[in-house]
Amino acid sequence: MLGRGVTLLDSYGGYSGEEKTLIYCVVNRFEIGMVKRLVIEHEPDAFMAVGDVSETVGGAGTRFSLGRMRRERKARRRGR
Numbered sequence: 001m002l003g004r005g006v007t008l009l010d011s012y013g014g015y016s017g018e019e020k021t022l023i024y025c026v027v028n029r030f031e032i033g034m035v036k037r038l039v040i041e042h043e044p045d046a047f048m049a050v051g052d053v054s055e056t057v058g059g060a061g062t063r064f065s066l067g068r069m070r071r072e073r074k075a076r077r078r079g080r
Contacts, residue, residue: 002031002038005059026053 002025009022027035032050039046 002027002034004031026056 004025004027007024009024011020011022012018013020025035036048039048
């Protein structure tokens, strides 16, 4: 997938009261389209919020490589 860490938070719908899991993930601007496609593919009715993050501190951050991402995507397409 993206090779990113996520934070999972137990939550519930404010209107429905239904139990849910909130997934929090910080990605760069090049990855947003891919994240949207992944979410829609796995959970078409999911709610997503996209916002700007000016800085992150700590965590096990990964370096973004557009070239690596393209190579991996091409390899996945060939494997279909």
